[in-house]
Amino acid sequence: MNRTVRLSQPEAIIFDMDGTLFKTESLVVPAYHELFDRLREEGLYEGKTPPVEVMLSGLGMVMDQIWAKVLPDHEEAVRRKADAWFLENELRGLQRINTELYPGVAETLAKLKQEGVRLFVSSNGLEQYVKGVAEAHQISSLFEHIYSAGEYRTASKVHLVDLLLRNHGISKAWMVGDRSSDVAAGKENGLTVIGCAYAGFCRAGELEGSDRIISSFPELLELYLGSV
Structure with missing residues (x-):
């Protein structure tokens, strides 16, 4: 990661x-704890709930x-039920729980859009969940399109980002994310990668290969304004 080289300004940013x-x-x-309560009630799971850290x-x-x-x-049948019930819990939770975006997300996205950047989401989550989060936090209108692996049936984020780029005729973009799958999706599609180190989910070295790493979301606007 060479901080002395200024980043090339993108036409689009994918999050x-x-x-x-x-x-x-x-x-x-x-949502996770509600799921395992239901699995036990239905006789599909016995014992203590696995640590939520496994899910995270x-x-x-x-x-x-x-x-x-x-x-x-x-069995796969139990996993499919868990998947469906977990999604139900999440969608209900978006309506009744005070969930959060990271500090500065909405404001920074709005400023980037004002600067003329095309904004997209690329997530390995399910369609209803990913779009539900954006709608619940009133940021849907800031994105040109929201892509999810659940909607497009892609096996990896590399393929999902490739599809996004081809569908929208984008040749110059930044990929912004917190996991190794985001780094791979960006690098394998020839994009600049901005690693996010503030969530705490990534393992040591997981963001290796990123062109820059940010410790708060608003730093992204500074990087964009400083790019050429």
Whole structure:
């Protein structure tokens, strides 16, 4: 990562959702505990709820991969039910829980849009969840389009970002995210990568390969205004 070289100004910026724009644990933790209460009630799970950190550590993966980590000894049918019930819990939670964006997200996105940057979301989450978060926090209108692995049935964020770039004729963009999947999605598609180190979900070295790493979201505007 060479901080002495100024970044090239993008025509578009693509954002991950969880751990980048949205403070995911404000919604996931209660939804997760509600899920395991229901799984036990339905006779589909026995014992203590797995540590919520297992779920949080999987954020950035597609949902099939997350459930394989959380429910490794359960059949696919149970995982599918868990997936559906968890989504129900999240969507209800968006209506009744005070969930949070990271500080400065809405304001920074609005300023970037005013600067003429095309803004997108690319998330490995489910369509209803990703769009539901944006709508609940009134930032949907700031994005030209919201892409999710759930909607486009992509196996990785690399493919999802490639689809986004081709669909919108974008050749010069920044990828902004907090996980190694975001770094890979950016680098394998020839983009500048801005790693986000403020969420606390990423492992040591996970953002290696990023062109810059920011410790708060508003730093992104400073990077954009300083680019050439």
